[in-house]
């Protein structure tokens with residue numbers, strides 16, 4: 001349709017799927033090859049195996065540097081593996097690309113948190129001459145409303161990480177998701193997939209202001225997520241120490257609101 005945003009995510013997925021199918025048919029790698037394997041002795045440490053760290057590792061390896069990536073999680077890929085749900089970005093696609101990066105000579109050390117298991121000074125002592133920090137933004141924002149620490153309340157990223165790592169998550173039948181970004185929409189759609197009978201997405205502005213990808217918002221609505229626009233949570237209600245509801249107030253969009 002004319003005058004509608006392009007579904008970038010769907011296009012990316014289409015191109016990636018097409019490329020993967022083509023590679024499988026011709027037994028080719030998606031990455032250009034061959035690359036020079038560690039022709040330099042110059043050692044580089046990269047902290048974080050998300051898209052930023054892995055792309056940097058790949059590009060430096062192409063230039064002949066000896067690269068090691070340190071990743072705190074048990075899996076590489078950053079948010080592509082830990083945040084974005086499988087139905088939107090198949091894990092085998094991410095895993096395949098990571099394997100190909102490793103095949104170029106990049107070493108990935110999993111379960112290694114820099115700042116805990118090793119310090120930046122340790123890395124320098126080991127002989128790394130440059131360090132690239134690509135640790136992403138993994139801390140969720142707090143709402144700062146009463147009831148946030150009740151049993152049954154979980155931040156969106158921790159929830160999606162648990163789902164992505166195949167860990168058990170108890171969500172009950174009625175779920176409220178607060179926020180309007182990709183994390184909120186992914187959490188809402190994942191809740192439906194985990195068996196929630198009702199999933200309410202509570203967002204303080206209108207659909208036009210929602211930062212999540214439009215196509216994802218529409219898919220969430222199609223799947224049964226009920227979006228409450230112009231709605232502000234003020235308190236998380238409690239019953240027997242557990243979450244029992246969310247108290248909200250309706251809002252009116254103010255032209256002066258830039259937050």
Ligand SMILES: Cc1cc2nc3c(=O)[nH]c(=O)nc-3n(C[C@H](O)[C@H](O)[C@H](O)COP(=O)(O)OP(=O)(O)OC[C@H]3O[C@@H](n4cnc5c(N)ncnc54)[C@H](O)[C@@H]3O)c2cc1C
Nearest residue numbers: 048049050051052071072078079083113114135136182183
């Ligand atoms: C739910 C969700 C949905 C999204 N949807 C989209 C989308 O549809 N389209 C889009 O373009 N973008 C999307 N994004 C954003 C995208 O995922 C990020 O922009 C991208 O992953 C950022 O890459 P990064 O490498 O900077 O960080 P990350 O992907 O966050 O990777 C950082 C890595 O560093 C590791 N790390 C952190 N601290 C340490 C430490 N001290 N030592 C060792 N390792 C450490 C982490 O474990 C992680 O693996 C989404 C994000 C989320 C959370």
